[in-house]
Amino acid sequence: MDEEVIPILHVGDAAAAVAWYGRLGFTRQWEHRFEPELPAFVEIARGPVRLFLSEHAGDARPGTLVYLRVRDVDAVAAEFGVVPQDAPWAREVELRDPDGNRLRVGTPAP
Numbered sequence: 348m349d350e351e352v353i354p355i356l357h358v359g360d361a362a363a364a365v366a367w368y369g370r371l372g373f374t375r376q377w378e379h380r381f382e383p384e385l386p387a388f389v390e391i392a393r394g395p396v397r398l399f400l401s402e403h404a405g406d407a408r409p410g411t412l413v414y415l416r417v418r419d420v421d422a423v424a425a426e427f428g429v430v431p432q433d434a435p436w437a438r439e440v441e442l443r444d445p446d447g448n449r450l451r452v453g454t455p456a457p
Contacts, residue, residue, distance in 0.1 A: 353390075355399040357407040358446045361387035364400045367444050370426050371415070371452070373398065412449040420454040 386402035
């Protein structure tokens with residue numbers, strides 16, 4: 348097993364969040380609820396990159412910033428209708444998910 352860090356993002360509606368992150372190429376891996384009416388805790392993945400999405404109060408802080416390094420930030424920009432910006436370290440866009448979490452998505456500069 349490889350060791351890894353998996354950010355936890357707070358979401359109000361896990362199903363809506365999974366759909367939004369699907370636009371970034373993430374797919375739902377599993378979902379857990381202690382009871383059917385209780386909050387969800389979901390893992391999503393894009394290749395080896397994983398995120399946890401939690402509806403639980405107290406899990407994560409709203410407005411968290413996560414950096415996602417991708418091969419083609421221009422494709423992400425086109426999907427979300429935003430214009431990428433060039434920085435010395437990468438070509439990037441900044442997105443906000445439906446719950447206000449920030450995702451900075453970039454392709455490293457050559």
